[in-house]
Amino acid sequence: MQLNSEAMPEQGVFQRGNMSQSNQAGNAATPDSAAQLDIFRRMLRIERNDDATRAQIRRGRITAPYYSARGQEVIPSTLSNLLTNDDKICTIYRGIHDMVAKDMPLRPLWAEICGRVDGTCKGKGGPMHLTHPETGVMVTTGIVGSSMPIANGFGWASLLNGDKNVTIAYFGDGASNIGAFHEALNLASVWKLPVIFVCANNGFAEHTRYENGTSVDFIAKRAIGYGMPGFTVDGNDPFDMYAHAHAAIERARAGEGPTLLECKTFRFMGHVFGDADGYMTKEEKEAAIAADPLPAFRQKLIDTGIATEAQLAELQVKLEAEVQDAIDFAFACDYPDVAELRRDVFAEEIPA
Amino acid sequence: MQLNSEAMPEQGVFQRGNMSQSNQAGNAATPDSAAQLDIFRRMLRIERNDDATRAQIRRGRITAPYYSARGQEVIPSTLSNLLTNDDKICTIYRGIHDMVAKDMPLRPLWAEICGRVDGTCKGKGGPMHLTHPETGVMVTTGIVGSSMPIANGFGWASLLNGDKNVTIAYFGDGASNIGAFHEALNLASVWKLPVIFVCANNGFAEHTRYENGTSVDFIAKRAIGYGMPGFTVDGNDPFDMYAHAHAAIERARAGEGPTLLECKTFRFMGHVFGDADGYMTKEEKEAAIAADPLPAFRQKLIDTGIATEAQLAELQVKLEAEVQDAIDFAFACDYPDVAELRRDVFAEEIPA
Amino acid sequence: MSTDTPTLDTVEMLKMTGQQAVSAALFQAMEEDPKVLVFGEDVADREGGGVMGTTKGLSTKFGDLRVRSTPIAEQSIMGAAIGAAMAGYKPVAEIMLMNFITVAMDMIVNHAAKLRFMSGGQSQVPLVIRTLTGAGWQTAGQHSDHYEGWFAHTAGIKVVAPSCPADYKGLLLSAIQDPDPVLFIENSQTMFVPGEIAANQGPIPLGKARLVQEGKDITLITYSGMVANTTAAAAELAKAGISAEVIDLRTVSPWDKDAVLASVEKTGRAVVVTEAGRYFGPSAEIAATIQETLFGKLKAPVRRLGGPYCAVPFAKVLEDAYLVQSADVVAAAKGILG
Amino acid sequence: MSTDTPTLDTVEMLKMTGQQAVSAALFQAMEEDPKVLVFGEDVADREGGGVMGTTKGLSTKFGDLRVRSTPIAEQSIMGAAIGAAMAGYKPVAEIMLMNFITVAMDMIVNHAAKLRFMSGGQSQVPLVIRTLTGAGWQTAGQHSDHYEGWFAHTAGIKVVAPSCPADYKGLLLSAIQDPDPVLFIENSQTMFVPGEIAANQGPIPLGKARLVQEGKDITLITYSGMVANTTAAAAELAKAGISAEVIDLRTVSPWDKDAVLASVEKTGRAVVVTEAGRYFGPSAEIAATIQETLFGKLKAPVRRLGGPYCAVPFAKVLEDAYLVQSADVVAAAKGILG
Numbered sequence A, B: 001m002q003l004n005s006e007a008m009p010e011q012g013v014f015q016r017g018n019m020s021q022s023n024q025a026g027n028a029a030t031p032d033s034a035a036q037l038d039i040f041r042r043m044l045r046i047e048r049n050d051d052a053t054r055a056q057i058r059r060g061r062i063t064a065p066y067y068s069a070r071g072q073e074v075i076p077s078t079l080s081n082l083l084t085n086d087d088k089i090c091t092i093y094r095g096i097h098d099m100v101a102k103d104m105p106l107r108p109l110w111a112e113i114c115g116r117v118d119g120t121c122k123g124k125g126g127p128m129h130l131t132h133p134e135t136g137v138m139v140t141t142g143i144v145g146s147s148m149p150i151a152n153g154f155g156w157a158s159l160l161n162g163d164k165n166v167t168i169a170y171f172g173d174g175a176s177n178i179g180a181f182h183e184a185l186n187l188a189s190v191w192k193l194p195v196i197f198v199c200a201n202n203g204f205a206e207h208t209r210y211e212n213g214t215s216v217d218f219i220a221k222r223a224i225g226y227g228m229p230g231f232t233v234d235g236n237d238p239f240d241m242y243a244h245a246h247a248a249i250e251r252a253r254a255g256e257g258p259t260l261l262e263c264k265t266f267r268f269m270g271h272v273f274g275d276a277d278g279y280m281t282k283e284e285k286e287a288a289i290a291a292d293p294l295p296a297f298r299q300k301l302i303d304t305g306i307a308t309e310a311q312l313a314e315l316q317v318k319l320e321a322e323v324q325d326a327i328d329f330a331f332a333c334d335y336p337d338v339a340e341l342r343r344d345v346f347a348e349e350i351p352a
Numbered sequence C, D: 001m002s003t004d005t006p007t008l009d010t011v012e013m014l015k016m017t018g019q020q021a022v023s024a025a026l027f028q029a030m031e032e033d034p035k036v037l038v039f040g041e042d043v044a045d046r047e048g049g050g051v052m053g054t055t056k057g058l059s060t061k062f063g064d065l066r067v068r069s070t071p072i073a074e075q076s077i078m079g080a081a082i083g084a085a086m087a088g089y090k091p092v093a094e095i096m097l098m099n100f101i102t103v104a105m106d107m108i109v110n111h112a113a114k115l116r117f118m119s120g121g122q123s124q125v126p127l128v129i130r131t132l133t134g135a136g137w138q139t140a141g142q143h144s145d146h147y148e149g150w151f152a153h154t155a156g157i158k159v160v161a162p163s164c165p166a167d168y169k170g171l172l173l174s175a176i177q178d179p180d181p182v183l184f185i186e187n188s189q190t191m192f193v194p195g196e197i198a199a200n201q202g203p204i205p206l207g208k209a210r211l212v213q214e215g216k217d218i219t220l221i222t223y224s225g226m227v228a229n230t231t232a233a234a235a236e237l238a239k240a241g242i243s244a245e246v247i248d249l250r251t252v253s254p255w256d257k258d259a260v261l262a263s264v265e266k267t268g269r270a271v272v273v274t275e276a277g278r279y280f281g282p283s284a285e286i287a288a289t290i291q292e293t294l295f296g297k298l299k300a301p302v303r304r305l306g307g308p309y310c311a312v313p314f315a316k317v318l319e320d321a322y323l324v325q326s327a328d329v330v331a332a333a334k335g336i337l338g
């Protein structure tokens, strides 16, 4: 039996290599000066916020587990530069950098991770379930893989609305081995949903090294199996990220369907705060930290005359003040009332 | 960060095209006369058994839903020619042909689908849950996709045992879109399990046409995403099937890991007995039936002098007698006692 | 608690099956509210409008974007329902049979049921999961289970289980407009049975039981597939001079405690009948609550009838023994009436 | 029902945590039976022997083929466990946290629990699922749930939930050698608390409760994370002159009905305490059974305490309010003592 060739699914594509350097697509988009500065601002906002979070944990003022994304700043910062508040993200327990990149305000974020009633989720969700619809932070999940099927629902809504919004599903390399990944990418492709599947491939899933859990050398190759374009991107290079994110977003907004972006990166702080990192070598960790994209990009902005040292120092001061303000705000907030256990279970409050 | 290239997963492969004709692999195995005759015997055994089953349903003597595999006989018949009783299969609701091909005795099979205590499962499982460990029929599942993760367990056991047995996971094209498929193929590849994933691609999942549920033009392409070989095979051609089945089984027995075989075929009787087939065109169905592999292969055996008309007629008589004997046996069996509800829940009987 | 059956003679009554009532509710809901979506495996007309035909005609009328067939991928179905619901739509997702819900539990339990709470009320997930189940068709261990107890035990999702055409329509209309996730259980024994329904049957509130028949000696509490057998048992008991009150819960969670407790307070005796397994099942909550609330007012212990501790068996003779029969209800009632 | 703590002075007693006891059981079981396998995410030493270190040392000692780390793929983990178990092995599969079991429900419920029955006894599936859970670590809605009630409601799988080091070891040894699937629940509040255990602690039979303390006025029935609070409540009650008997079920399904009923028959009063949600949860079965069996012998209704009807909240103040505290148990006990 031959399948009807007209109705055949689109062919999948896999590409590897730095699009910004090789300009493989022939027309790779590059961030202009303003965009570069904005990407850096978002990166620094993430890093300053992460640093402050770890400081508060060390001081014992935050008691919940914390999954730092230090080192992965380029990925969401570059994407967020190309997104609006109407574009949505579904992210994961390690997703605070995705939210900070999306310009989620820090006060409700901090109040939430401190379990206060003025937190964005009234202290009921905590760091693994932060939500901020105003900036498009729709879902934060603690279940590996689950960001993806839900992102499809927002994508379907965009088709129904006839709007041009895109939805980003953030996830990790380990998550690419779970069933939800497969089901979500297949559905998104069959339905041509405006969803971008962004895999932060940091080389580890908890303590498991990439190749010990993942059967393919490049996750982006899996796009071939879904008839969609897939790219392995240098997730630490804002130019390569920009070129691929731009193409994927354009494609999604044009109604052409989803894209899989595998963004190579590294998490400097291990899986969870306090992680002893015994499952990686000292050398690889040191090498990764030596290649920290944040100072490198900062230097590049200065070298290329996009910003001066003074400007960037001022930016940092401003961001640190914003973070400090959020911390002060959070710790001054009240704790939620126990009556909250009966609220938001359903729209209607559960009777006492 | 560069991943350690020595530890990199094996590259996946996708190949399409008739291996027996083009001899792509350079050394495609071909069935000798005895093998061809044996494959035909299994095919005819399936067909005669299926025909009798439908006759009994029409007479109202079997009341359970029945998922005929008429038209798909070549796939399990060819594979089973290359398997022993120690090789295992995990199959699905449409899998009775897989069992009959594996030479499961028909008496306990019939007694089971008639709900009798002498059925292979004492009448407790029925046609969707037939089990016959003696011939390697380990699991029959009614849940789409679930044959695959379980097959891996048998594969792991073979590695632990140090035996050279293989396990076949049978499933359909629709099942290739569910999460279990993805998780199972990934694990099998990472662990190099002796499991062969055999997809009977009959072009439909219940009423859904292949391309309306599946985002890739060839399911075998998905093998690329698991670093394993994948082949799109003519599942109605015993020679093409033989070449690929032989290679996959050799590879598994040699400890080299799993293979994905997508076997193109057609189911002549719709999804379930009584199906009105409104979701396919009359023409495509007629064309498929016109290309029925059973009479074609029969003729080929005669044309090539492998068997005479008389021999094949005699074979048919023998098989029909076997089927009739099983039917007579089944309907003469007792119904299970209601005490069976307390047995086989646990090893120890539940007290009354 | 009410019968919710319009009693005015002027109301036009129709005869239809539960399936037709579900179909009517879907047509009406999609017509009245452009945010209502229907999707699942084979639901569109290209695929025959569902393998049972329940959704036939919807995609032709409301278009392929609002009524969509999906791949076989229940996690993906539920995920899409959750996202669309959070984006302001009212998706009615079909999971063909309840046993297949097992592959989508994460989406339902960890996400659909919890997102409103975990987000402090920012997210709402007004979706409906329609799913068919029930023993009696010889589909055995993986196609017959009643797992509503799992979801009743899960905070944040309502569980609805109608037993007659009017309720199939009225409860589905309410479920679709409910601001929270609802599991809507279609039972294979009741779904295809014709019954009376008002031509203009409107929404029936969730959480309210239906008084099937009044009685004074004993209260029989049930829902879904067991309403018929229980009602038949009540008729049998009447012959023996026993007056049984029969309550169809209609909603398993949140269940109509007020109605049940008022009835048992009156009769002093109760039997709870479910198709779901008896052990650690929904009947336990009802029995435990009755004894907790009406201690000292009960004339007998609360009895529970439900599936035995085994998988649903294949052979007809075993399947019949698995299901609670009206004779079992009669025996239990007589047993506690002494 | 017994304490199962060896009382001979000659028995060498050790101090270890539940986690160390689990580790000891795994070492012992793998040593004694070459068919025992251990696998799950990060369990091998290359990955640090588990993110908590519970399986540390096993792969080094027993080899990479018997102790294997897996991809993040719980369906695949459970599938491999089922196949290997049917092939004659005794796999101990780890699902890191109980909420992640939601992605593997099909494998557990439709397959592991049913295959023996559906095959008419031809298949056996002697696997153990080890999983950690419990509120108290501020991991909120998707990392804290006690869903043992779902599995107790599912025929064909046993549910074990220890509360002290001796039981962690003894019950795990039995679970591994049990011919049927067992869900083994490690509770985050009890798993890391040191306690006394005999150096040679052997298997403790499944299905037998542990008498934590004798009493005559009221029976407090509990298990897993709630044993500590309940025992503390008993001490508090003693100060008020109330003598409470405390029973640790240890096995939730099948539960030790005989022990519970004998105790409640003696005391006439019972409170059931679980960390699992109160509604439609495991406590309902116990309360319903007690009232059914001991009707007329009870001096008060059976009370149930458990999680409220909401997801586990994040904020510490809410998480504390979510969990049943010993003061709640005291209040409930005093309430029914009048």
Ligand SMILES: Cc1ncc(C[n+]2csc(CCOP(=O)(O)OP(=O)(O)O)c2C)c(N)n1
Binding pocket: A094, A142, A143, A144, A171, A172, A173, A174, A175, A176, A200, A202, A204, A205, A206, A271, D041, D072, D074, D096, D100, D103
């Ligand atoms: C279904 C499920 N299984 C297991 C876990 C436990 N877990 C949390 S994070 C994690 C590793 C995920 O790795 P990856 O996807 O690479 O993301 P990363 O943490 O590296 O950002 C695991 C196994 C989980 N949360 N959900």
Ligand SMILES: Cc1ncc(C[n+]2csc(CCOP(=O)(O)OP(=O)(O)O)c2C)c(N)n1
Binding pocket: B094, B142, B143, B144, B171, B172, B173, B174, B175, B176, B200, B202, B204, B205, B206, B271, C041, C072, C074, C096, C100, C103
């Ligand atoms: C998880 C799950 N979802 C849905 C179903 C209902 N169902 C049974 S067979 C089937 C179609 C399967 O199609 P395919 O995999 O192509 O196999 P075929 O029936 O064509 O042999 C579906 C959707 C099921 N059994 N299990």
Ligand SMILES: [Mg+2]
Binding pocket: A172, A173, A174, A200, A201, A202, A203, A204, A205, A206
């Ligand atoms: Mg990772």
Ligand SMILES: [Mg+2]
Binding pocket: B172, B173, B174, B200, B201, B202, B203, B204, B205, B206
């Ligand atoms: Mg098919």
